[in-house]
Amino acid sequence: MTAPVLARANPLAKLAGALVLTVVLLLSVDWVSACVALAFELAVVPLAGLTYRGLALRGWPILAAATLSGYSTAVLADPSGPVVIRLGAVAVSAGAIAAAWRSRCARSRSPCRGFSC
Structure with missing residues (x-):
């Protein structure tokens, strides 16, 4: 079985993509842009080789801190x-x-x- 698309990607490319998304969201400071970005990120979670349960287990500290x-x-x-x-x-x-x-x-x-x- 082959690995998911984003799991095989170059780690530097993944960091660059995250940086671009972060800079755009910080410059826009708009709730619609943030919601669209969140929906997009949730849509590509399976491509990264994660389950939604795994994402929730890894991301709960961020939600708690916010x-x-x-x-x-x-x-x-x-x-x-x-x-x-x-x-x-x-x-x-x-x-x-x-x-x-x-x-x-x-x-x-x-x-x-x-x-x-």
Whole structure:
């Protein structure tokens, strides 16, 4: 049996492809582009010789870190406005969520269409 197409590819070519995709996504900072790239990447997972279960087992730390990052941004912002979530001593207010959104807008090069920043 032959190996999947991307599994046989030159490792330097795979790194170059990942670099190009990363640079394009960083320059666009658009949720549609990110969703299209994610759909494309999920479509080519079998070509790399991985299963979706294997990808989930290898990628769960990244998902956990991203979730923790968003949570900490909302928690560390100054509390203002009504409390949205209260977990013991931790309270996340509407103002903290807005501050996290504004910091995301400030980092992006594109305007936040439809949202006030």
